[in-house]
Amino acid sequence: MVGFEQRLGAVLAERRQQGLYxxxxxxxxxxxxxxxxxxxxxxxxxxxxxxGLAAHPKVIESFQRAASAYGVGSGASHLVCGHSHPHRALEEALAELTGRGRALLFSSGFAANTGTLTTLLQPGDHVFQDRLNHASLLDGGLHSGARFRRFAHNDVADLQRRLAAAQGLKLVVVDGVFSMDGDSAPLARLAALCRREQAWLMVDDAHGFGVMGDNGAGSVQAAGLGSGDVPVLMATLGKALGSAGAFVAGDELLIEGLIQQARNYIYTTAIPPAVAAAALTALHLLREExxxxxxxxxxxxxxxxxxxxxxxxxxxxxxxxxxxxxxxxxxxxxxxxxxxxxxxxxxxxxxxxxxxxxxxxxxxxxxxxxxxxxxxxxxxxxxxxxx
The missing domain is CATH 3.90.1150.10 (Aspartate Aminotransferase, domain 1)
Incomplete structure (x- = not known):
């Protein structure tokens, strides 16, 4: 029988040999x-x-001021006693910027994606994902128990064929900007298709949020789409905003559903209040500069x-x-x-x-x-x- 040491050692040796270490x-x-x-x-x-906001003086100052007021750690999950005023203020500002009813903070983009997908989907549902989607989206879809299908990268016709053949609840999931290729999803065409096929569209805009759109609201805004076109929007705070964490934005029903059911939200310590305060300042700079x-x-x-x-x-x-x-x-x-x-x-x-x-x-x-x-x-x- 091969032990864990031998198994791990063999994998590492193979990685080194293939230049993948x-x-x-x-x-x-x-x-x-x-x-x-x-x-x-x-x-x-x-x-x-x-x-270029990760070391911006105003962002650092906000972090230091909030750390003095609220301490370093949040102490608990949001649903126990870890939800502080900076968290609430940031969620409200994110909802306003993205034009949605509410926003919900998560500790990371990975947690936001896997938590959202495993909450929305059940066995018997259908989830369709672009072949180049981020690993967190793929993992969330696979772990949800739904029937998982991948379509050719940015190929709306391929997705259309797959959607037409499916019966039941259908969720289409794409990156707004693909993290390794840098290209963008055809969001307007995807939204139109989802409307025809009565499917929901979820967009991970980690690499578009803050950078794209007239006011930096991201890929969805740049495509001229609203919450009715893209019911589920996820983006991270650790890229264009130079902070840490992530959020999901949507209507009241979506956010309350996540608060009550998303295990990645319920059972995770909230991000430090000082991090939320720093992200809020970065959000203001996004608008002002x-x-x-x-x-x-x-x-x-x-x-x-x-x-x-x-x-x-x-x-x-x-x-x-x-x-x-x-x-x-x-x-x-x-x-x-x-x-x-x-x-x-x-x-x-x-x-x-x-x-x-x-x-x-x-x-x-x-x-x-x-x-x-x-x-x-x-x-x-x-x-x-x-x-």
Missing amino acids: RQRLTLESAQGPVVRVDGKEYLNFCSNDYL SWRREHLHQLIARFRRGAAELGLALMHSNSAIQPLLCGEAARAVELSRQLRERGLLIGAIRPPTVPAGTSRLRITLSAGHSEQQVDRLLEELGRCQCS
Whole structure:
């Protein structure tokens, strides 16, 4: 009989042999366009801090002030005694920004997605998910007990065929912006199809919230859709808002249903009140400083123009996520290593996160970057491609 030690050891050895072994970086600085690792400074192009708010002085000040008033830990779950005024204020502000009746905080995007899906779905229901959905959406669908179907990436016709063949309650689930490819879901077409087929549409907008839409409300707003088109909206606070946690926004019935039934909400300690206060300040900055989104989109366009001139194999994306396709895992790891030697931090994404043969450098841009830093990125990418 194989013991746990042998099983774990074999998996790790195989990962190393295939160039798929993951290792952590330990930062010695705050998040930002420049970070310090092992005493050396690097240009950072692998963070999800899309608006450059994670170390904003006003966000830090809000965190410190709330920590003094409410302490560090929340002490309990929201339903016991862990729900503080900053949590309530943040939920109300998120509901207002997204144009929905209510919003509900979760400790993470993973918890929000799995908790929502396992609450909404029951055995005999049908859940349809884009093939490139985030792992938390896939896990939530699989663990719900519903009949689980995956449709071809952004293929509305494939989804239509699958929906037409299903009877009963139907839920369609997609990412607003796909985390590894950076492209967007065709939300308007998906919403129209769901209306015809009497299905609900759920959107995980972790990478669109704060970045897309006229006021930063995200992919759903950018597509011209409202709560009637997308009854379930999830987004995270740890990316564009530079904080931590996540939320689900919807009508009164949805949110009360989650409060009463979502195990990931009921049985989890609430995020610290100071984190909620910091996220609320970031939300205010999101509204007041629209230049951050404008600058970010200018940098995205600048990067894509320069990459085209260099003949780089960028994947199609108009988001802050700009994947450079490398193919084999070893090639992605080598390019990442070369760039780090040149002072740039960019992660190599490999299977099982992405399909075999599609390993890539996941380049992410931030409003904190300057045009000169993006030009430096292009210069170094050109050198590494030719070396």
